[in-house]
Amino acid sequence: MKKFVKLLLILTVIAICLSLTACGGTTKVELSQYLSVSYTGYNGNGTPRIDFDFADFEYGIMSQWKDKDKMEKLGELTAVEATITYAADVSEGLSNGDTITVKISLNEEKAKEYGYSFTGLEKKFTVEGLTDPIEIDPFAEDIFGSGKIVDATLEGIDPFVCLYLYNNADLSDPIRHITYKADKDWNLKNGDVITITATMDEKFQQQGYLLTRTETTIAIEGFDRYASAASDLTNDVLQRISDRAYQECVNGGSVDIYDGSSNMTPWGASIENIYVADTALLAVNNQIDMEYSFLLVPVYKTITTDEWYDMDAGMNTTKTWENVVGYYKFTDVTVHPDGSVTYNESYVELNGNYTDTNAADMIYLNQLRSTYTFIEVPMP
Numbered sequence: 087m088k089k090f091v092k093l094l095l096i097l098t099v100i101a102i103c104l105s106l107t108a109c110g111g112t113t114k115v116e117l118s119q120y121l122s123v124s125y126t127g128y129n130g131n132g133t134p135r136i137d138f139d140f141a142d143f144e145y146g147i148m149s150q151w152k153d154k155d156k157m158e159k160l161g162e163l164t165a166v167e168a169t170i171t172y173a174a175d176v177s178e179g180l181s182n183g184d185t186i187t188v189k190i191s192l193n194e195e196k197a198k199e200y201g202y203s204f205t206g207l208e209k210k211f212t213v214e215g216l217t218d219p220i221e222i223d224p225f226a227e228d229i230f231g232s233g234k235i236v237d238a239t240l241e242g243i244d245p246f247v248c249l250y251l252y253n254n255a256d257l258s259d260p261i262r263h264i265t266y267k268a269d270k271d272w273n274l275k276n277g278d279v280i281t282i283t284a285t286m287d288e289k290f291q292q293q294g295y296l297l298t299r300t301e302t303t304i305a306i307e308g309f310d311r312y313a314s315a316a317s318d319l320t321n322d323v324l325q326r327i328s329d330r331a332y333q334e335c336v337n338g339g340s341v342d343i344y345d346g347s348s349n350m351t352p353w354g355a356s357i358e359n360i361y362v363a364d365t366a367l368l369a370v371n372n373q374i375d376m377e378y379s380f381l382l383v384p385v386y387k388t389i390t391t392d393e394w395y396d397m398d399a400g401m402n403t404t405k406t407w408e409n410v411v412g413y414y415k416f417t418d419v420t421v422h423p424d425g426s427v428t429y430n431e432s433y434v435e436l437n438g439n440y441t442d443t444n445a446a447d448m449i450y451l452n453q454l455r456s457t458y459t460f461i462e463v464p465m466p
Contacts, residue, residue, distance in 0.1 A: 113147060117190050118206030121172065125180065128219040128294035132180030134211075136172055136188055143167070162200035169193035184213040219296035224264050224284035230302075235261060238282070238304070240274070243420060244311030245374050247274035249304070251282075260295050263287040273374045278306040312378045313419040313427065314370050316463045319381075323419075323427040325466045328362045331383040331414040334434055335360050341389055343407055345441040346448050352391035352405065359388040359408075366465050367451075368419075369458040381416040381429070381463065382437075384446075389439070411446050412439040 120139045125132045144163065151159055169192045176186045189208045197204060223229070230236045237252040249271040255262035269281045283301045313319055335357065343350045363384035370379045387410050394405035415437055418430035440446035451460070 112201050112203050113150070114203045114205065115143075115147065116206040117143075117170075117204050118209035121188055121190070121209050123174070123186070123188065123211045125213060125216055126292040127178075127180070127216065128296060129216040130181050130219065131178070131291075131296070132182075132184075132213060132216045133178050133292075134174045134176075134180065134186055134188075134213075136174060138170065138172055138190075140167065166192065166197050166200055166202055169196060180213045180216070182214055182216050186211050186213065217294050220260075220294050221296050221298050222260060222264070222286075223298045224261070224266070224286075225282070225299060225302040229261060230266075235259075236264075236266060238266075240304070240306065240309075242274070242309070244306075244309045245273055245275035245378060246312075246376075247278075247306055247309050248272045249274065249280065260286075260290055263290050264297070274306045276307055276309055276311060280304050280306070308423050310420050310422050313368060313381070313421055314379055316368060316461055318421045318427065319368070319419070319463055320425070320427050321466050323429065324366075324463070327366075327381065327383060327416055327429065328465050330416075330431075330434060331385050332360060332362055334414055334436065335385045335387060335412065341439065343389065343410060343439045343441060344445055344449050346445045352389060352407075353393040355389050355391040357387050357389055359386075361386050362465060363411075364465055366463045367413075368461040368463050369454060370461060371458055373457075375457070377417070379419060381419050382413045383416065383465070384411050384413055384443075386411050387439075407441060409442060410439050411443055413437045413446065413450065 120143045122137045122139070124135045124137070126135060127133045144167070147163060148156070148160070170190065171192070172188055172190045174186045174188050176184070180186070187208055187210050190204075191207075192204065194204070224236070228234065230238055232239045235253075235255050237250070237254060239250045240247055241250065242248050249268050251266050251268065251271070253262060253264065253266060263286065265285045265287070267283050267285075269283075270278070271280070274280065281301055281303050284297055285300070286295055286297050338357070341352060341355045341357070343352065363386065366384065367382040368379060369382060371377065388406060388408050389410050390404065390406045392404050393402050395401070396403045413436070415435040416429045417433060417435075418428075420428050422428070437450055438446075440449060454460075
């Protein structure tokens with residue numbers, strides 16, 4: 087037994103001498119023995135992780151020093167050690183069986199200055215241990231779509247359709263760690279095509295998960311849309327709008343009259359000779375904004391009051407304003423996929439009465455022109 091222990095010690099000493107020798111004041115070190123490589127990712131897309139065992143490297147050298155030399159030599163060794171770098175000639179896309187070469191670089195002049203000579207500056211490794219990828223289709227029918235694990239829902243009215251993306255997978259599910267992103271997700275309209283990209287968290291990529299595809303497209307189609315052209319408005323809806331505007335005027339409301347410089351409020355006024363203009367105005371926003379379009383329907387009328395105070399005469403007198411025009415605003419004029427058209431019947435707004443079209447243009451229409459383009463719409 088004692089002979090065996092002695093033999094083992096002798097072999098250990100020989101091994102150290104083979105890799106670490108001192109000759110003529112120069113310490114020779116074979117560096118490749120301290121290199122090791124592990125791999126992350128999956129077969130076909132592996133990444134090498136290189137390790138240099140500095141602890142063993144230091145021990146192999148320091149074990150040969152005499153006690154009196156240690157402090158001085160430690161500083162020299164540290165200076166040389168700080169210059170050691172290493173890298174593989176291939177850093178990604180590895181498969182089992184591939185061969186990579188790891189090369190070590192260092193400041194050889196500094197090493198020589200401190201009495202070191204290094205060999206084994208490169209070493210070949212064969213890639214192994216990579217598992218085959220776990221494939222996931224991020225856009226599979228049972229994963230992606232409206233009401234699915236990754237909920238992709240479109241809502242709204244053209245041109246304000248919005249895409250809502252929610253990843254509802256459990257935290258333990260790899261799908262939860264897929265990021266979905268659309269190149270555009272709001273202010274969408276029929277005919278648009280949006281691209282959705284999927285990206286797997288890097289941590290899960292390293293665990294071997296592979297997305298079989300990384301993008302898909304969604305076509306925006308079949309949505310209601312706000313009217314944007316005269317041709318969008320059918321005779322049926324225009325007749326209903328005309329009748330509604332007429333009735334709104336008959337039912338009364340504000341009789342304030344604007345003439346461009348002041349407004350007048352005739353007391354006890356009566357309204358007669360009501361008629362809807364031959365042409366309405368479809369206002370379409372020059373930019374996609376919250377109120378994209380609305381229809382302005384001019385209604386003419388005669389307003390008369392017997393309680394108009396004549397400043398010169400100092401008494402009430404009768405005053406009549408003919409061809410007073412008021413614009414009735416119809417909102418949410420919507421064209422449906424079947425071609426039918428509706429509007430917001432619960433809200434119709436009168437935007438004032440004007441002594442004539444010039445006053446209406448100056449006071450009301452001009453302030454809209456910076457935002458809206460007016461399209462003439464013939465009324466039935």
